[in-house]
Amino acid sequence: MESTSTAVIKLFLQVGQLFQTDNEIQTIIQIIFSLSFILYIFYAQRIQTMTMLRQVEGTLRKVKALRDEGRQVSIQTIKEIGKPEKDPTPGVERFMESFLITPTSMDPAGIVDKFEQLLNTREETFEAEVKALAPAASDSEIDTLENLLEAALALNVYYKVIRHYYLLGKKTMNIYVILQIHMVLPLIMREIEAYSAALLAFKQGMPIGDGVGALTAAKLMHGQQWRRIAKETVAAEGSFEGRKILVMKAEGPGGTVGKPGDAIRILLEEHKDEVKAIIMVDAAGKLEGEMNGEVAEGIGAAIGGTGVEKFRIEEAAKDFNVPLYAVAIKQDISAVVAPLEEELFEATDKAVEAVKRIVNEKTKEGETVIVAGIGNTVGIAQ
Amino acid sequence: MSKRSGGVEYSAFNISLITLLAIALIGVFSLFAIYQGFQSYNNREMEQAYYYMLIGIFGFATMGFMFFRSKTLVKNKLDLPKAEVLTTIECKKCGYKIVRKFERGDYIFKNDIACSKCDGMMTITRVHRKKKTEKELEKEFSNTWQS
Incomplete structure (x- = not known):
């Protein structure tokens, strides 16, 4: 039985006969032509592996430059705002290498409490570290610097993971190792580009795309007396067409998301049976083809993140038997942590109208509604 | 032609040594053929x-x-986005309005800016990026479509 390669060689030689070999040059070309196909049979996968490695290497260079830029911007901003006596570089580098070990899920009972405790510890540690790095910064500036350092940390993690797969692929020359990173690279790059846009926003303290929920709440509570009800979270009481409206959001203008889970439970406990609806407004990822700034309405807890706050809100809503309504402002992943786009700013007016309509449709006069503006409130006061 | 970074060695930001040698070799053969x-x-x-x-x-x-x-790869190595962010400041008393470039310290609903037209205080009512032009939107759409 003939081997496959012999059969292929014969085939190409037969194809080669189609060309006339009147002179030496034509013979050389024919040999080169046949050889190149024979080589391709044995080395096709290796050539493909090398091409993919080269593409990953190009991306890696770009990510490295962005990671370095993130580190540089963080150090420079800390120096400008925090006026530290010592060089903050070692502190920033330590921050960029920090990590969080999530609790084990082998026995999932009580995992939310464990995760929340870890997240609180992480938050407190980050806050203390940033305070030490930038002693002259105000509380809101510390929140924003924390966000900036977290963006730099994210870029560092992305860089290290891509580098890991690149070097592992280079070491093993195994197409399946390289394929894993090569396949997801375009999607990862979108996230990396979003984080690089975040550097600009957090450096200057600009509002970001994720802040649309907080901005909607801010528009509803602006001019009213507000109070702090949970950590970095504020609430104000207003009225609309005979209904009492309790609006809450993270305390701005620093970069924080607050504790909406705790805040909603506190408001429900304070107003017990009066609350007939909870309306949550948040940014939501749009699908390709959808417009930036589209406003959609639905049911449920509109909140992203680790899931801890979502769990707390759902628990509170269930305990007090209050329905949850959601208003989502659609946006591209590249807009979430980038400086707020005009379309998104204008979408918050549409979200305010949507909230008012839901209040009108779902509640009666004399009843109370909680409106929760979810998201990072950097650059947005109340 | 290679740079050491973070303890890991990989090709430099310009053409790698192997690529350069390959280009030179092809060049010699091409010249000979001509x-x-x-x-x-x-x-x-x-x-x-x-x-x-x-x-x-x-x-x-x-x-x-x-x-x-290789040149394209070098060009793509740093592509930090740039954005023109505008701040709108309004005086509730006299209606005077200013639109200027964003400055550090600006935030929506900041209200301690003295009005230059009356004795009132001005409030920052808007902070956002400039609206995308038709061309930019078209480019974005075609990029999405192609991908």
């Missing part, structure tokens, strides 16, 4: 001259492709 082509042309061996020229031109085209592909 030279042979001219020789054959002078000897009136038109068919041979045609093949030699073809090999030479193909070699130079390959060189160009390899060189410019």
Whole structure:
């Protein structure tokens, strides 16, 4: 039985006969032509592996430059705002290498409490570290610097993971190792580009795309007396067409998301049976083809993140038997942590109208509604 | 031609040594093929001259492709986004409105800015990026469509 390669060689030689070999040059070309196909049979996968490695290497260079830029911007901003006596570089580098070990899920009972405790510890540690790095910064500036350092940390993690797969692929020359990173690279790059846009926003303290929920709440509570009800979270009481409206959001203008889970439970406990609806407004990822700034309405807890706050809100809503309504402002992943786009700013007016309509449709006069503006409130006061 | 970064060695930001050697090798062969082509042309061996020229031109085209592909990678190495962010400040008392570039310390609903037209206080009512132009939106759409 003939081997496959012999059969292929014969085939190409037969194809080669189609060309006339009147002179030496034509013979050389024919040999080169046949050889190149024979080589391709044995080395096709290796050539493909090398091409993919080269593409990953190009991306890696770009990510490295962005990671370095993130580190540089963080150090420079800390120096400008925090006026530290010592060089903050070692502190920033330590921050960029920090990590969080999530609790084990082998026995999932009580995992939310464990995760929340870890997240609180992480938050407190980050806050203390940033305070030490930038002693002259105000509380809101510390929140924003924390966000900036977290963006730099994210870029560092992305860089290290891509580098890991690149070097592992280079070491093993195994197409399946390289394929894993090569396949997801375009999607990862979108996230990396979003984080690089975040550097600009957090450096200057600009509002970001994720802040649309907080901005909607801010528009509803602006001019009213507000109070702090949970950590970095504020609430104000207003009225609309005979209904009492309790609006809450993270305390701005620093970069924080607050504790909406705790805040909603506190408001429900304070107003017990009066609350007939909870309306949550948040940014939501749009699908390709959808417009930036589209406003959609639905049911449920509109909140992203680790899931801890979502769990707390759902628990509170269930305990007090209050329905949850959601208003989502659609946006591209590249807009979430980038400086707020005009379309998104204008979408918050549409979200305010949507909230008012839901209040009108779902509640009666004399009843109370909680409106929760979810998201990072950097650059947005109340 | 390679740079050490974070303890890991990989190709430098410009053309790698292997690529450079490959380009040089192709260049030498292409030049030789072109030279042979001219020789054959002078000897009136038109068919041979045609093949030699073809090999030479193909070699130079390959060189160009390899060189410019490396150049593109260098160009793409840093692409930090730039955004023009505008701040709108309004005086509730006299209605005076200013739109200017964003400055550090600006935030929505900041209200401690003295009005230059009356004795009232101005409030920052809007902070956002400039609206995308039709061209930018079109480009974004076509990019999405292609991907």
